Amino acid sequence: MVDAPASLHAPADYAALMRRKRLYSGVIVVIFVALMASGFRLADARNAGGFIDGIGHVFDFPAEILSEALRDWRNLPGFLLEFLPSLIETLNIAAVSTLFGTLAAGVMALFSTRGLALWPRLVPVVRRAMDVMRAIPEIVVALVLIYLLGTGPVPAMIAITLHSTGALGKLFSEAAENADLKPAEGLASTGASWLQRMWFGIVPQVAPNWSSYALLRFEINIRASAILGFVGSGGIGYDLKTALQWGQGKYDEVVAIFVLLFLTISIVDALSDRARARLVRGGQPA
């Protein structure tokens, strides 16, 4: 929306341009407000409970579980320990799928970047494949795989890996597009194979960027893995679902799980924030 006036001969031109711009902005704002208002009303109408009724009760449930947790606060440390293995499972799912996703995305990114690809004809094919992998929500793959493989962490892991590959592949390939080709060309002149050119010429250049994206993905994957647990593939999400279904009497467990999830996400968030700042700014010289 920041248009630089190209060539203006007279103030009248400028005034007309400004008027038109203002008109366009006005129209966009009106459309946006109309969309928001009608969308809100539609969502409100199709929701089981209305917004106005619900807003007064937002704190009912937190108050209920917190009061129960406060009453039985002595149980909390025990529950925190009890759910630690599930939390580790959730983290493992996220870590392994980030790892596999990063590796697969690295390969796919190199195959789908013009100028680097081993088989240039396959570039659009690999790109489409990554688009599809990115577009399929994890829950779809996870639920289908649960039907095939039974419940457990593996369906969630595969689902998150697939999605991570697609999402990271796109970012990786954008980073690789900006890589300097000279090292790879230099290696080529020594008779290096494609693999050697990539490994010694391109990967060192993109490694900081790629690892930064992978760290961000790890954060996202922890959340995804917790959610997938809720639909039946193990980890802390599954414990949360069980505790919630039990209802009153197990709210102290619910609070313990909320605390664990919140702490984990916040800590990983802060750590990866710091690591990413180092990778992108302070890390290797460009």
Next chain:
Amino acid sequence: MSTTLTPAAAAPADPALRARVHGAMTRRRRLALALPVLLLAYLAYVFVAFDVAGIASRARPENAATLLNDFWSHKTHVTRDNRSDTLQVAIEGENKGTYPDGQTPAWVHTGPTSDGPTADGTTAGGETVIDLPDGSRITYGRDISALIERPDFGTIRVARVGRDITLELPPGAALPDWISASARRVNVTGPGWRFSMTNARTETFRYAPGWELFFFTLESPFAGRSLPDLVALALWEPRLDPARPNLAGMADDFWNNRMWRHGDVVWALGETVLMAFLGTMGAGLIALPLAFLAASNFAPARLIRLALRRMFDFFRGVDGLIWTVILSRAFGPGPMTGALAILMTDTGTFGKTFSEALENIDTRQVEGVGATGANALQRARFGVMPQVAPVILSQLLYYLESNTRSATVIGALVGGGIGLLLTQAINTQKDWEEVCYYIVLIVGMVMAMDSLSGWLRRRFIKG
């Protein structure tokens, strides 16, 4: 890492430097070796922790076969109830796909019946002949028996004698592996069909490619017609149903198709996009003013800034899953709950990124606007907003696309949108063609949102 050094460089003058370089190289080499080993060790641990070996025993390959078949084909059940002696032809064995009174597909011939169709719409008595795609033919006899004629094998007779099911093969034939027989049940499988007889029922499944009744269900007068036929009906042929024009009838029957529920599906997709839109944009509207208060160069007080920062961290840290659980208690299932859950998490994210963008602006532009005597609001509007608008807009659009996907998942949790339909279809464990349909729609929806957000980004944020 073999580096060929020129003779001049091979002998560095400074031995200390040489030692340092060597030390660094050794460390690097050790690291290069240690990393893969560590990774392998971790993967081995996960292999055990996830019980990957046990997957093999828990996996159900027959489920995979069902699923793959159902994704692209459907089956028609021709069932005779051996107790009441009635015949029913139903697509996928579903109520919604049952052929009405005495009507059958062309490949099922019902012989002369003794007493005609019964009151409940099923056909009684008589002989039933079923033609199968490979040239085989199954005849349900008047007594409780069936003849299966396979051109390459001969005639097999299956009958109920007393409480047992008996099997008679053609003379001299050995039991082939496509027949399984016990006293309770006989199963015969052929290319594109399956037959089974138990005490209770005689049943034949005939498989056909494609999704059954995708456009019209059997009760619609347009069911089973060819495309040219439908075009002719829509454009010039007389009304099939005098009450409504053919084209309107088609649209109506398609929209209200009971098997595929196209109308509901479109609504569900709309709800999902609505959740993403309301959540993202609402979060943006809330986060923008807060971001000003949380940016170090605009914050009125350090305390407010720190408090807001912590609040953003809290909103982000409380995962979408937790917000979903809490909010669905207050608002019940539906798109509003999903939108609010997205809004909560994203307010935290946007607050953080927007305030970072605000901290990185160029102050000279603001000073310039201030020099004309502009007040704080005007300085923000004309000095700051033009600088941060591209960042904010691109963030909003990026999240709009990514939240469309999240809204599918959240919909599955809160019970709204296409996510709900998908989980319902998967939980029935048999409507896999519907699952496939929803997956295709979801992927299409996400890709469409991706293109839309990319297009808007290019349109509004020109380099």
